Amino acid sequence: MKKYISLALLTGLSLPAFAQNKDYPIQPVPFTSVKLTDHFWTSRIETNRTVTIPASFARCDSTGRIKNFVMAAEHQGKFCTVYPFDDTDIYKTIEGASYSLAEHPDPKLSAYLDSLITIVSKAQEPDGYLYTARTIDPLHPGPWAGPERWVNEQKMSHELYDCGHMYEAAAAHFMATGKRNFLNIALKNADLLVHTFGPDKKHVAPGHEIVEMGLVRLYRITGKKDYLDLAKFFIDQRGHKEYDKKSKNEYENGKYFQDDIPVIQQDEAEGHAVRAMYLYSGMADVAALTGDSAYIKAIDKIWNNMVGKKMYVQGSIGAVGDGERFGENYELPNTTAYNETCAAIGSVFWNQRMFLLHGDSKYIDVLEKTLYNGLISGVGLDGKSFFYTNAMQISNSFSHPDIERERSGWFVCSCCPTNVVRLIPSIPGYVYAEQGNSVYVNLFISGTGNLVVNDKKVSITQENNYPWDGGLAFTINPASAMDMDLRIRIPGWARNEAIPSDLYSYKMPSAQNVLIKINGQPVNYRIENGYAVLSKKWVKNDKVEVNLPMNVRRVLANSKIDNDQGKVALQRGPIMYCAEWKDNNGLACNIILPKAAEFKTAYRADMLNGIMTLEAPAKSITIDAAGQNVSTQNVTLTAIPYYSWANRGKGEMTVWFPEQVKYVDILSK
Incomplete structure (x- = not known):
């Protein structure tokens, strides 16, 4: 029996499309079918709608990004x-604004989008080519563009990267509004790519991946197999260019572009971290739609490498600033950590797809860790200040030019702020998923999801105060009595698993069990792939209660991560913590956390838009006024959620805390 795929798979808006046999075995519930009521995420989505999106459009205007399209038309x-990829900041903001429109109709915003789309359409060349850096003055394009179309694509022209973001935005706009004005622009451009690239045409491996994901999006809308075939063609072109294989320079040996060997032979997360996330996401999409098992085997190995050897404790990836790239295995420095916000967003995209392929909660565990920590740290609580990089330690005694100490309103390369714009409104689409008569509950966010399971309507209402409280309540309301497997994720952190690998672990295992009740009665349940499976005939107002342990955990790093030995990080529920100067007598990197120190928690509604703080007795290292005597004094450590740092000015911050001091290095600047 054929099934109809959702036009908005992985973005959230469900419209009927063409019949398709192969697809992800698990389907996400569209974000338009999930209405959130919690404070944590609804406040961020509203700030994105009222502050971040307008600020992004305003900055696209004031910086000349819109003007580039006007000049291209003329x-x-x-x-x-x-940068020649500055066009994408407009595309990404249109994408985020479209998602926002789907949930919050706004005639003024809709009209503004139409006006921008008109400007974009006039910049498009007759054959569909759209790249303002060349079209404005074809005889004198920018240095990255190359003298002719596509000749620098495998390096740094970003022509196909621009196309990919355009397709993502056009698909979102079409699905949100039903209008074809932007979609037609994208399809005309995609048809140009089909005409230009292929087995008997031009061969190229896109220098910055995302066109593959965008082409899949257009294939889902139109059913035109040429788009899916071209996405696969681009992926399969990797690893065939002649590079200097002996060079240790990743630009010269192809690793920076994930282009050193064919993708099905790759087994390690390598190169530019954002490019990598988009490539692996595209491979997952193509594998789901074509049944290519070699792709799946490759991304399984790559995922294990990333999560097992190349991920920071708060979910960030891309440790090395030179090339915005993955380092070697276990190369995870704190004082020079790069951790681009776009890489965290790409990780969320990829981990969602891996879950849809395999149905294992470990992918959502990583997604949740990234989402609540290393991703939203990239946007300030004001909605209009950002981090491009996400530091692990800021010390007054150490300075590194790549590390941002305070948030910025915009960047010369502003890919991260506009990526945040498009990610935040889609959060409701990550809460639930379906497969047959199974419903997966992946994220714990108060609100109601309206689902159709085996052609029967059922609503699930969540009530909780997550991530601050582990008490979860679910009310199940089927239209009529129905058999259903309710699969509630039991997070790895609630099962004594700090991360789905041995990269990090808890110092002390928790003896607390996860208690589940149905209609007030404790029930036995089985765990499958990290999910508590509750199988029964559900009737109106059935209630499920889950109690997740929320004790403070000390996290240890693998012995191969040199920088974190003898130290602990702090976690409570899904939230990773840090110490910031503001709460700790002006410093943070001088704190010793004794092994026996016990924590107190307190919810502070008046602090950083409402957070749970951790406090514990600690020691601080002090130096006398003469600079000759070093001593310790008793202090109270106050830790705040990592995501909330750098919202109160510039100063020290650290994620890792030594439990004792064995020696002192005397450093000089």
Whole structure:
């Protein structure tokens, strides 16, 4: 029996599309079918709608990004921003605004999008090509663009990268509004790519992946198999260019571009971290739609490498600033950690797809860790200040040029702020998923999801105060009595698993069990792939209660991570913590956390938009006024959620705390 795929698979808006046999075995519930009522996420989605999106459009205007399209339409002027991929900041903001429109109709915003789309359409060349850095003045394109179309694509022109983000945005706009004005632009451009690239045409491995994901999006909308075939073609082109294989320079040996060997032979997360996440996401999409098992085997190995050897304790990836890339195995420095916000967003995309392929909660465990920590740390609580990089330690005694100490309103390369714009409104689409008569509950966010399971309607209402409290309540309301397997994720952190590998572990295992009740009665349940499976005939107002242990945990790093030995990180529920100067006498990197120190928790509604703080007796290292005597004094450590740091000015911050001091290095600047 054929099934109809959702046009908005992985983005959330469900419209009927063409019949398709192969697809992800598990399907996400569209975000438009999930209405949130919690404070934690609804406040962020509202801030994104009212602050971040308008600020992003305003900055696209003031920096000349919009002007580039106007000049391209007129074929005169000079490209007025720095990077040829600056076009994508407009595309990504349109994408985020479209998702917002789907949930919160706004005629004024809709009209503004139409006006921008008109400007974009006029910049498109007759054959569909759209790349303002060349179209403004084809004889004098920017240095990254190359003298002719596509000749620098495998390096740094970003022509196909621009296309990919355009497709993502056009698909979102079409699904949100039903209008084809942007979609038609994208399809005309995609048809140009089909005409230009292929087995008997131009061969190229895109220098910055995402066109593969975008082409899949267009295939889902139109059913035009040429788009899916081209996505696979681009992926399969990797690993065939001649590089200097002996060079240790990743640009020269192809690793930076994930282009050193064919994708099905790759087994390690390598190169530019954002490029990598988009590539692996595209491979998952193509594998789901074509049944390519070799792709799945490859991304399984790569995922194990990333989570087992190349991920920070708060979910961030891409340790090395030179090339914004993955380092070697266990190369996870704190004082120079790069951790681009876009890489965290890409990790969420990829882990969602891995879950849809395999149905294992470990992928959602990583997604949740990234989402609540290393991703939302990238946007300030004001909604208009950002981190491009997400540091692990800021010390007054150490300075590194790549590490941001305070948030910025915009960047010359502003890929991260506009990526945040498009991710935040889609959060409700990550809460639930379905397969047959199984419903997966992946994220714990108060609100109601309206699902159709085996052609029967059922609503699930969550009530909780997550992530601050582990008490979860679910009310199940089927239209009529129905058999259903309710699969509630029991997070790894509630099963004594700090991460789905041996990269990090808890110092002391918790003896607390996860208690589940149905209609007030404790029940026995089985665990499958990290999910508590509750199988029964569900009737109206059936209630499920889950109690997750929320004790403070000390996290240890694998012995191969040199920088974290003798130290602990702090976790409570899904939230990783840090110490910041503001709460700790102006410093943070001088704190010793004794092994026996016990923690107190307190919810502070008046602090950083409402957070749970941790406090414990600690020691601080002090130096006398003469700079000759070093001593310790008793203090109270106050720790705040990692995501909330750098919202109160500039100063020290640290995630890892030594439990004792064995020696002192004397450093000089």
